[in-house]
Amino acid sequence: MPQDMPPSGGYEPVQYKRNLPIRGFRPGWYLVAVGAICTYGFYKYGVGVRELNELGREKMWSRVHIMPLLQAEEDRDQVRRYLADRKREKELLGRETSPYHSDRFVRPYYAATPEKPLKD
Amino acid sequence: MTAREPRFNHHVLVDTTPLPDHIPKVKELGVSSAPLMSASFFIGARCKPYNDDYMKCKTEANGRGELDCMREGRKVTRCAASVLSDVNKHCLAQFRAHWQCLENNNQQMYQCRFYERPLNKCVFDNLGLEKVIPGTPEGTVPVHLREKQIFQRKFT
Numbered sequence: 001m002p003q004d005m006p007p008s009g010g011y012e013p014v015q016y017k018r019n020l021p022i023r024g025f026r027p028g029w030y031l032v033a034v035g036a037i038c039t040y041g042f043y044k045y046g047v048g049v050r051e052l053n054e055l056g057r058e059k060m061w062s063r064v065h066i067m068p069l070l071q072a073e074e075d076r077d078q079v080r081r082y083l084a085d086r087k088r089e090k091e092l093l094g095r096e097t098s099p100y101h102s103d104r105f106v107r108p109y110y111a112a113t114p115e116k117p118l119k120d
Numbered sequence: 121m122t123a124r125e126p127r128f129n130h131h132v133l134v135d136t137t138p139l140p141d142h143i144p145k146v147k148e149l150g151v152s153s154a155p156l157m158s159a160s161f162f163i164g165a166r167c168k169p170y171n172d173d174y175m176k177c178k179t180e181a182n183g184r185g186e187l188d189c190m191r192e193g194r195k196v197t198r199c200a201a202s203v204l205s206d207v208n209k210h211c212l213a214q215f216r217a218h219w220q221c222l223e224n225n226n227q228q229m230y231q232c233r234f235y236e237r238p239l240n241k242c243v244f245d246n247l248g249l250e251k252v253i254p255g256t257p258e259g260t261v262p263v264h265l266r267e268k269q270i271f272q273r274k275f276t
Contacts, residue, residue, distance in 0.1 A: 048270050054263035058253050065164030066156050068171035069200045072193030075186040084137035104183035
């Protein structure tokens with residue numbers, strides 16, 4: 001029985017390559033482009049962050065400059081109430097007592113409410 | 121919800137007793153937040169020694185600052201009041217424009233540079249107080265002097 005043999009002159013070359021045109025640039029350039037865009041974006045972000053920092057610094061310092069006078073006003077009010085309390089206590093009890101074993105100033109937790117409003 | 125009668129008790133809780141006579145009186149500022157913020161750097165420029173003095177006194181008073189530092193506190197308040205009255209005397213229009221802008225813009229100073237520049241210039245010319253932000257990095261334009269700001273809304 002005759003056996004199949006390759007054709008004379010050999011087989012045709014097998015076309016395993018596709019001859020499609022390659023679109024676009026070489027892949028490396030895409031990487032470069034993405035990198036460039038990201039770098040620009042991060043740069044702009046950094047500029048914004050620095051400006052935000054400066055704005056925050058401005059806001060903080062404006063508060064820092066005001067804070068002592070706000071504190072002074074509040075303290076004066078607290079002292080006024082404290083002294084009024086002490087005076088009232090002295091009138092009612094005849095002596096000044098303190099629940100604290102120190103001479104620190106303690107903001108009162110409770111306010112003594114008079115029966116009648118104090119305003120006129 | 122409940123049938124409880126709404127009742128205000130603030131008028132009972134407010135203690136209106138004035139300070140005793142041996143403590144010198146000082147008129148409180150009575151300024152709301154936007155004008156204070158607008159004038160804050162000028163207050164800081166003129167009153168920094170008093171402010172530092174007061175805060176140092178409070179720190180070192182060991183918990184009795186409220187009672188022991190009243191003298192320094194009065195100085196702080198008087199100094200701030202002097203700044204505010206001077207600004208009102210010389211730069212009232214610019215001051216008013218700026219703090220009203222702050223009021224309308226959520227108290228964001230960067231939205232109000234348009235009004236801030238004339239105010240700063242007027243205060244510097246008349247009172248000699250300059251707005252300086254401490255701690256600004258070397259070699260950068262301070263943020264209140266920049267021509268272009270990223271976060272500023274377009275001025276309408």
